[in-house]
Amino acid sequence: MDILNISNLTFRYKNKFIFDNFNLSVERGSWTTIAGPNGAGKTTLVKLLAGLEKSYSNITILDKTLNKKNLLNIRKEVGFVFDNPDNFFACETVLDELAFSLENLGESPKTIKKKIDEISKLLKIDGLLNENPYDLSGGEKQKVALACALMLEPRILILDDALLMIDINEKKQILNILKDYNKNKKVTILSFTHNLDEAIYSDRLVILNRGIITIDGSFPKVFSEEMVMRKIGLEVPFEIELSQKLRVYNIIDELELDPERLVSLIWK
Amino acid sequence: MEVIFKDVNFSYNYKLKNEKMALKNINVKLESNLIHGIIGSIGSGKSTMLELMNGILKPNTGKIKIGKYNLSGKNFNFNKYRKDVGLVYQFPEKYFFGSTVGEEISFNKKIPSSSNIKDKVIKALKMVGLDQTYVNRSPFTLNSGEKRRVAIASVLISNPKLLIMDEPTIGLDNNSKKMLMKLLEKLKTKYSKTIIIVTHDVDMLYEIVDNIVVLNKGSIVIAGDKLSVFKNVSLLNQNCAPVPNVVRMEKLIYDKTGIDLGYLPNMNSLVRAIKKEWEVMHHE
Numbered sequence: 001m002d003i004l005n006i007s008n009l010t011f012r013y014k015n016k017f018i019f020d021n022f023n024l025s026v027e028r029g030s031w032t033t034i035a036g037p038n039g040a041g042k043t044t045l046v047k048l049l050a051g052l053e054k055s056y057s058n059i060t061i062l063d064k065t066l067n068k069k070n071l072l073n074i075r076k077e078v079g080f081v082f083d084n085p086d087n088f089f090a091c092e093t094v095l096d097e098l099a100f101s102l103e104n105l106g107e108s109p110k111t112i113k114k115k116i117d118e119i120s121k122l123l124k125i126d127g128l129l130n131e132n133p134y135d136l137s138g139g140e141k142q143k144v145a146l147a148c149a150l151m152l153e154p155r156i157l158i159l160d161d162a163l164l165m166i167d168i169n170e171k172k173q174i175l176n177i178l179k180d181y182n183k184n185k186k187v188t189i190l191s192f193t194h195n196l197d198e199a200i201y202s203d204r205l206v207i208l209n210r211g212i213i214t215i216d217g218s219f220p221k222v223f224s225e226e227m228v229m230r231k232i233g234l235e236v237p238f239e240i241e242l243s244q245k246l247r248v249y250n251i252i253d254e255l256e257l258d259p260e261r262l263v264s265l266i267w268k
Numbered sequence: 269m270e271v272i273f274k275d276v277n278f279s280y281n282y283k284l285k286n287e288k289m290a291l292k293n294i295n296v297k298l299e300s301n302l303i304h305g306i307i308g309s310i311g312s313g314k315s316t317m318l319e320l321m322n323g324i325l326k327p328n329t330g331k332i333k334i335g336k337y338n339l340s341g342k343n344f345n346f347n348k349y350r351k352d353v354g355l356v357y358q359f360p361e362k363y364f365f366g367s368t369v370g371e372e373i374s375f376n377k378k379i380p381s382s383s384n385i386k387d388k389v390i391k392a393l394k395m396v397g398l399d400q401t402y403v404n405r406s407p408f409t410l411n412s413g414e415k416r417r418v419a420i421a422s423v424l425i426s427n428p429k430l431l432i433m434d435e436p437t438i439g440l441d442n443n444s445k446k447m448l449m450k451l452l453e454k455l456k457t458k459y460s461k462t463i464i465i466v467t468h469d470v471d472m473l474y475e476i477v478d479n480i481v482v483l484n485k486g487s488i489v490i491a492g493d494k495l496s497v498f499k500n501v502s503l504l505n506q507n508c509a510p511v512p513n514v515v516r517m518e519k520l521i522y523d524k525t526g527i528d529l530g531y532l533p534n535m536n537s538l539v540r541a542i543k544k545e546w547e548v549m550h551h552e
Contacts, residue, residue: 137311242517251542
């Protein structure tokens with residue numbers, strides 16, 4: 001069953017068409033990664049889904065058509081995390097920031113406190129609760145922005161390069177946390193990125209280039225189209241690129257993501 | 269332009285309750301005409317170091333000297349300093365406001381009425397690999413890679429000797445990133461700039477950088493030329509610092525097979541080295 005559906009989307013900035021008759025549907029409970037180079041239309045699509053740009057087409061989210069009347073109801077169930085959290089914070093401490101949305105919805109202080117405890121520990125920002133969000137480093141800001149989105153227990157989580165400033169070791173932990181949300185709490189995740197390292201965690205990978213879906217499928221299927229990927233300038237995970245290059249010399253036969261297994265394949 | 273930190277300490281809540289040191293006892297010398305990288309995990313003090321070099325923050329104790337400027341001194345002339353040192357912030361294109369690229373780049377030289385300024389704009393564009401057809405275009409219609417280069421050109425127009433960059437490759441796709449890396453190398457070799465890059469993107473850094481400073485929890489873990497720094501993979505891991513993929517793979521191969529592939533500057537050299545070893549193995 002589809003949780004999100006875009007049909008016949010056409011959108012342009014002045015004379016420049018970003019999407020012309022674009023279609024996409026996302027299955028309930030799935031994790032879909034939409035990847036593409038700069039200028040592919042990723043951010044425009046996120047803005048359209050957030051209702052920040054107006055389209056004249058049919059976008060359905062959670063069985064409701066995205067229009068002025070339904071927008072607020074849809075936004076209650078869809079969490080957005082954007083790439084640059086600097087434009088996002090409204091409060092003086094991280095604690096207030098996390099409480100902000102639930103307070104506005106009239107939640108009881110006890111519930112809010114419990115929720116903050118749980119999520120801040122999960123994302124390891126419990127030490128930052130009394131800091132001013134603007135004093136944090138880029139990666140910390142992004143973690144707080146993600147925590148704010150999770151506070152509302154969204155049914156869909158839309159991430160627009162949301163882990164960009166988080167360094168690699170921590171990124172893995174966060175992706176695992178998100179995987180847990182996806183599998184156990186049935187949160188549908190739609191993530192937009194140009195870094196395919198993150199795509200390993202998703203069920204489906206959609207490659208977008210100039211407003212058109214170039215490849216759509218599971219992780220291995222997409223990476224087998226390596227020429228297309230390289231041509232449109234996408235950053236392929238290191239191990240995949242290495243195995244692609246070694247395969248050219250017949251040193252290995254298949255693409256391997258795990259570094260240890262890759263070494264064993266070469267020196268077998 | 270040479271950058272010297274001598275016994276620098278800095279805290280955002282200096283002499284207040286719960287004082288937390290952002291930088292502790294920093295002693296480092298970054299030499300002229302080289303590309304320097306500053307790396308470390310989240311909250312290690314990278315951005316604080318950058319703000320100190322930018323002159324926006326002052327050290328609590330210790331001295332910072334950049335070229336002829338004493339940043340911690342009382343007579344520090346910020347306006348003059350700004351002309352010699354260019355700062356490229358994270359996502360610099362978010363601060364665009366000019367209606368044309370020409371206006372954007374020439375802002376700190378006033379509106380490009382005189383041909384002299386227009387020449388300078390074109391020269392700055394050329395330095396970042398864009399031609400003069402861009403002068404009258406709106407900066408908002410460019411793609412991210414082009415926007416980033418325009419932002420760098422707007423810093424280069426005042427001909428700074430030192431460029432300080434915060435995450436210059438963030439948000440760029442692979443092709444734009446490669447173009448930017450070539451540009452930075454050109455700025456060093458052809459235009460003799462000193463470049464300091466604060467970044468998470470160690471794979472990019474590893475290909476172009478000369479020296480590395482590794483920070484953790486406000487202190488310098490190790491500093492020096494990239495080879496000597498990245499040789500210490502376990503030290504970097506212990507201090508939560510990122511390790512370039514090529515180096516990580518090379519270490520893994522050494523640990524598993526005992527084969528030392530030697531210095532490999534990038535992915536292609538790694539592939540060649542593996543191929544060579546593999547052929548030796550299958551020849552025997």
